[in-house]
Amino acid sequence: MREALLDLLRCPFCGSRLTVVENDALVRAAGRIESGVLGCDCCAFPVVAGIPVLIANDPTRHAVHQMEAGQHEDALFTLLGLDEARGAAFRALLERGSRATYRDALAILSLDAEADNFLYRLSDPTYLTTQALLRGLGQQRWTVSRPVLDLCGGSGHLTRVLAGLHPAAGVVDADVYFWKLWMARRFTSPDCDPICCDANSPLPFARDTFSMAVLADAFPYIWHKRLLAEEMMRLVGPEGVIVMPHLHSSLGANFSAGQTLTPEAYRDLFASQQPRLFSDERLFADVLEHRTVDLTRDGSPADLGTEASLTLVASPRADLFRKYELPDAHEVTGELKVNPLYVVERRGDLSVLTLTFPTPEYEEEFGACKQYLPATVTVSADLTGRIVPADLGADYDDLRRRRVIIDAPPHYC
Numbered sequence: 001m002r003e004a005l006l007d008l009l010r011c012p013f014c015g016s017r018l019t020v021v022e023n024d025a026l027v028r029a030a031g032r033i034e035s036g037v038l039g040c041d042c043c044a045f046p047v048v049a050g051i052p053v054l055i056a057n058d059p060t061r062h063a064v065h066q067m068e069a070g071q072h073e074d075a076l077f078t079l080l081g082l083d084e085a086r087g088a089a090f091r092a093l094l095e096r097g098s099r100a101t102y103r104d105a106l107a108i109l110s111l112d113a114e115a116d117n118f119l120y121r122l123s124d125p126t127y128l129t130t131q132a133l134l135r136g137l138g139q140q141r142w143t144v145s146r147p148v149l150d151l152c153g154g155s156g157h158l159t160r161v162l163a164g165l166h167p168a169a170g171v172v173d174a175d176v177y178f179w180k181l182w183m184a185r186r187f188t189s190p191d192c193d194p195i196c197c198d199a200n201s202p203l204p205f206a207r208d209t210f211s212m213a214v215l216a217d218a219f220p221y222i223w224h225k226r227l228l229a230e231e232m233m234r235l236v237g238p239e240g241v242i243v244m245p246h247l248h249s250s251l252g253a254n255f256s257a258g259q260t261l262t263p264e265a266y267r268d269l270f271a272s273q274q275p276r277l278f279s280d281e282r283l284f285a286d287v288l289e290h291r292t293v294d295l296t297r298d299g300s301p302a303d304l305g306t307e308a309s310l311t312l313v314a315s316p317r318a319d320l321f322r323k324y325e326l327p328d329a330h331e332v333t334g335e336l337k338v339n340p341l342y343v344v345e346r347r348g349d350l351s352v353l354t355l356t357f358p359t360p361e362y363e364e365e366f367g368a369c370k371q372y373l374p375a376t377v378t379v380s381a382d383l384t385g386r387i388v389p390a391d392l393g394a395d396y397d398d399l400r401r402r403r404v405i406i407d408a409p410p411h412y413c
Helices: 003-007 058-068 072-080 083-095 103-108 114-119 127-137 156-163 178-188 225-236 261-271 280-290 360-371 389-401
Strands: 028-029 032-039 043-046 148-151 171-176 194-195 212-214 241-248 275-279 292-294 309-314 323-325 337-338 342-347 348-355 376-379 406-410
Touching: 003 032, 003 178, 032 058, 043 058, 043 072, 072 083, 072 178, 083 103, 103 114, 103 178, 127 156, 127 241, 127 292, 127 309, 127 323, 127 360, 148 156, 156 171, 156 178, 156 212, 171 178, 178 194, 194 309, 212 225, 212 309, 225 241, 225 261, 261 275, 261 309, 275 280, 280 292, 280 309, 376 389, 389 406
Parallel strands: 148 171, 148 212, 171 194, 212 241
Antiparallel strands: 028 032, 032 043, 241 309, 275 309, 292 323, 337 406, 342 348, 348 376
């Protein structure tokens, strides 16, 4: 973690500032704390692999004791929750260095079907819409004039999008799962500030810290919704913006719905921040058909009817709510890769790509991607190795636009 981050952090329990404990656990490198202990008036919190863990439970206390005994790798394995077999596989992954990929690490660290959602995240319909929304909002430079928070940001896919908006003071990826933050720092968004904390508790940040707080997909799974809503408004203050894409509605049918609320109830939680509600169906259609995000067309709870999900944007600044044109993204910030949903077959000088879903359940949940991902594609180039735009010729722009070729983080798959 950057030592400057201490200016933003507060204990989630007593609210006091955190300081670095000068003991044998402390390892500094180039202005960062790679391992150590942060203390306040009530608690001690570990920093492991550069990630502060602001949670008080048995694993974090055990990690503190391990680091103070010089057992830094053991502390990392404790927080990753690795048993002996997975620990051996993870150690082998680390030994591979730069040859290890996000996909390899995911196979070790994720224990359930969420791994599919993460691996194929860069082209799923909810990501497509949220990425467009954030890129639109980022055109208003005041939204990124201070640090930006990706709350429940997981392994950093949207954190990477936010970093691409070039916020003035960086992006914080906050999540309760340490392993996801380790993935973000190692692969997906290595320049972010990862913070391990629990969104069901007070958030470990000072008041009025962020210009934008994003919480995508996860709010229905939070039990203490009223607490979290108040915390998010505290963190952005009266001049900031709260962005909550893909809120599952209790009036519609959703996969893994969580503990859903009605559109009206979501709106009422953020009433003091002047929230507006948007149809996810309409946002998605506008992004696909017109390359726009239109925030002039907010709706009432009744307008949303029984749609499965909605997006909430809360800010008292009226200039935020306009129509945003989205230019085609030609910049490559990572590596060009064939979308991992495609199986690639070489046929002479051609590459034949076949859309292949990992499970029937994934296809059912994210099947709307078939509106832009063709079932098969034949490309006059070798796509089994390094891909450069010139090799794709006139097809390049269309393949990028349709997410057949993606701009993936380095060492992604």
